[in-house]
Every structure is written in C-alpha cells, then in structure tokens.
Amino acid sequence: EDQVTQSPEALRLQEGESSSLNCSYTVSGLRGLFWYRQDPGKGPEFLFTLYSAGEEKEKERLKATLTKKESFLHITAPKPEDSATYLCAVLQGAQKLVFGQGTRLTINP
C-alpha cells in the first residue's frame, strides 16, 4: 500500500534560519509527488509537482527536490509569513492523493 511519511512533525525556526522538511514515500510507480501549504482553517495551496528523481522546482524561498525514495522542501531564509503546515502527497492510481501527516512550521521573528 502506498505510504507517505513526513518529518519532522513540527519545526520551529528563527527568521532567516534555513532548513529542510522531509517526505519519504513508498509507492508502486510514482505518478506525481505534490507539495501543498495549508494555513489554519483554510484549504491547501498548491506549491509544486515533481514527477521524476532528480527533478527540482523553486518558488521564492522554497525549493523542492525528489529522489527515488524521498522529497525535500528546502526553505531558505524564511520569514514569519512562511509559517504554515506543509503537506506532501503522492498520487495513488489516477486521481487519489495520499497525504502525509504534514509538518507544522513556525518561523519566529
């Protein structure tokens, strides 16, 4: 069965302190790995899709990378507004997203 595990569960950083979030996955035939950002009480906001090992994508202070077993979301010089829960998901079959439990990121000013 497809599984997604995210670590750490929670991460607290100082403003400007770079770090990485991890997403380990087990899936039979990766059809896509997705990163979302979710603020409390709101719907997930799409960030990135990665399809093959070695692929990288960037958006502002965020960079997502993919290997055959895991994905990393690197956050460079974060700001307080980057505080959110970051969700990783893989596609099971053609349409079902299987999510990890998420990483709650807090950036202190």
Add this chain to the structure above:
Amino acid sequence: DTEVTQTPKHLVMGMTNKKSLKCEQHMGHRAMYWYKQKAKKPPELMFVYSYEKLSINESVPSRFSPECPNSSLLNLHLHALQPEDSALYLCASSQEVSGAYNEQFFGPGTRLTVL
C-alpha cells in the same frame, strides 16, 4: 484564474437537518473532488467526479450524497449526520482526470459543525 469557491464558509446543523455544500470552478477542469479534514489531520478523499460522472467513492456513508449538475458545479448533500462528521470539507478540481496536469487545486473549505 485558479480559484475554486465553496459555500457556505461555515455551517451548523442538527442531526435531523438536511443541508448542502456547494463548490464551483470556472477553470474548465474535468475532475472534481470532495475531501474531509479533521483537526490536525491531512485531507481524506471522499468522492471523485470525472467528466461529471462519479468515478471514486471511498466507502463514504450514505448520509453523504454527492452530485455534479454540470462540469463547473459540485454539491455534497448532507442528511442525518452525526457529531463525528464535524470537520472541514474541502472541494478540489484538476485539469485532467489522469496523466499529466493532474494537480489538484483546493477551495477554502466549509467548516461543518453537527450538534
């Protein structure tokens, strides 16, 4: 425009009430989804519509009844819910039903409380 809209934002209902959640997208997306999200948990898939036809039902209780009147609209009809059904209900859509361009874009959600 990558917006999915949902109404209402908040809903409080009794266990004997009948209510409906509404979702709309005007991006020409061919697949639409309902998810349920409990506090501090990830979203869980409930239903998928592809080309206006129900393609996935994740063994959801019959007190939840989805409907797709046209390619832009998705409804979730609620009847005889239980307090444990209280959650954030999310709608999503994707351009394609399989293959590439299947990123799912989520709406803001409806916060449902069942008394």
